[in-house]
Amino acid sequence: MTKNLGLHFTTQRLIIRPLxxxxxxxxxxxxxxxxxxxxxHDKGQIDMSDATEPWFAALVARQQQAIEADDLYIFGIFDKAGHHIGMLNIKNLSRDHFQWAEIGYFIHNQYWQQGYAYEALTELVKQAQEKLHFHRIEAHINLDNQPSIGLIEKVGFQFECVRKGFIFENGQWTDHYVYYINTHNEPPNI
Structure with missing residues (x-):
């Protein structure tokens, strides 16, 4: 059974909510x-033969548990007609004195070049501040992923650094750019 987690957001064209x-x-x-x-950096067509309804129901349950644990917030992006456009996530890296998170995103490539990623990310950053109370949000991006770099800069993130050997992908440790945005939340009551 799916619970209403109170994390449903709308923009002019999109509905953003947990699956x-x-x-x-x-x-x-x-x-x-x-x-x-x-x-x-586009996965293109993906084999979905194992993605049965029971498998999906278990995925939804795991995602709800992660949200309830304040660990990982995963959101589906839908247009107002109900088409699944892509996904967003925000990972809690640290609460306490930091209120620090990492953001992730993808739009299905058949919906590219329509402004959906910008619209969804802009709303998620706003909600990460207002509803989830994060102060610092980071995006970690491959050095050669120009479309993602352009998008995150357009949303208002600033370049901070290159983290060397930061993420293990494709059989090796790879460098990533770190971009960040600080929201304007009050300091936490700790």
């Missing part, structure tokens, strides 16, 4: 209709 079991068909359709990979 629900009833999203299965729309969610699957978004993945199945992806185009071939457009560049190195």
């Amino acid at each position: 629900e079991e009833s999203d299965y068909t729309s969610w699957l359709h978004g993945f199945v209709n992806r185009k071939p990979a457009q560049y190195r």
